[in-house]
Amino acid sequence: MQLLVNVDHVATLRNARGEGYPDPTEAAEVCEKAGATGIVFHLRKDRRHIRDEDVHKLKKQVQGTLDFEMAATDEMLDVCIEVDPHLVTLVPESREELTTEGGLDMASVFEDFKQRVFSRLRETDIATSLFIDPNKKDIELAAELGSDAIELHTGTYANAPNKESKKHELERLRKGAVLAHDLGMKVNVGHGLNLTNLKPLVETVPHLHDISIGHALVSSALFYGLDTTVKKFLQIMENA
Numbered sequence: 001m002q003l004l005v006n007v008d009h010v011a012t013l014r015n016a017r018g019e020g021y022p023d024p025t026e027a028a029e030v031c032e033k034a035g036a037t038g039i040v041f042h043l044r045k046d047r048r049h050i051r052d053e054d055v056h057k058l059k060k061q062v063q064g065t066l067d068f069e070m071a072a073t074d075e076m077l078d079v080c081i082e083v084d085p086h087l088v089t090l091v092p093e094s095r096e097e098l099t100t101e102g103g104l105d106m107a108s109v110f111e112d113f114k115q116r117v118f119s120r121l122r123e124t125d126i127a128t129s130l131f132i133d134p135n136k137k138d139i140e141l142a143a144e145l146g147s148d149a150i151e152l153h154t155g156t157y158a159n160a161p162n163k164e165s166k167k168h169e170l171e172r173l174r175k176g177a178v179l180a181h182d183l184g185m186k187v188n189v190g191h192g193l194n195l196t197n198l199k200p201l202v203e204t205v206p207h208l209h210d211i212s213i214g215h216a217l218v219s220s221a222l223f224y225g226l227d228t229t230v231k232k233f234l235q236i237m238e239n240a
């Protein structure tokens with residue numbers, strides 16, 4: 001189990017005033033020094049937080065795993081292949097959304113991903129991950145496509161309104177992780193994870209590889225500091 005910190009919202013804060021601070025690259029350095037295994041960023045089509053120059057700076061700065069989240073457009077594929085991260089996580093993206101709203105619908109993207117996206121990525125050393133909901137069909141199609149990993153969308157679990165629905169979502173994630181692992185894929189998770197909901201997740205869901213956490217981690221860092229916050233998340237993972 002390894003923690004990858006998503007630095008998107010360090011850039012959100014920077015962009016709010018158009019100043020050069022806080023710098024996502026500097027945040028990445030603090031996170032890695034505090035024990036994070038790597039860094040995630042999502043280069044959105046509208047560049048609302050991370051910008052192209054951040055991507056190149058992060059590539060130079062990050063020592064551990066670099067996970068490039070993106071929509072599978074030709075433009076993003078060009079940037080990603082040029083930057084050459086360790087991992088690319090393909091996510092659905094819509095311009096109006098405040099954040100990623102769900103996983104990829106694998107049935108509807110399958111043929112396009114096979115012919116246009118994976119054919120290009122397979123010519124590189126970049127490992128692939130698909131951001132999907134914990135549905136049997138989506139997981140099976142991810143394996144059929146030959147993805148190295150999936151990232152199970154934990155947003156529905158994180159936002160579940162009561163104990164019963166949280167339990168239900170955890171069970172879906174557990175089953176999804178077992179299936180993905182049995183099909184030979186690495187199991188990553190992310191979205192909406194925080195200092196409270198991480199513990200039940202890591203104690204219930206097996207085979208976890210990368211856990212990517214951004215918005216809540218950056219928010220907690222305002223109160224505890226970034227170094228201490230990363231260590232708090234790592235402690236939860238270590239105790240599990």
Ligand SMILES: CC(=O)[C@@H](O)[C@H](O)COP(=O)(O)O
Binds near residue numbers: 006008044100190214
């Ligand atoms: C794919 C995912 O769950 C998130 O990391 C997503 O990339 C978040 O996007 P924002 O950082 O723009 O909210």
Ligand SMILES: NCC(=O)COP(=O)(O)O
Binds near residue numbers: 040189190192212214
């Ligand atoms: N892939 C999920 C991610 O990078 C962080 O998501 P969030 O913690 O910002 O919701």
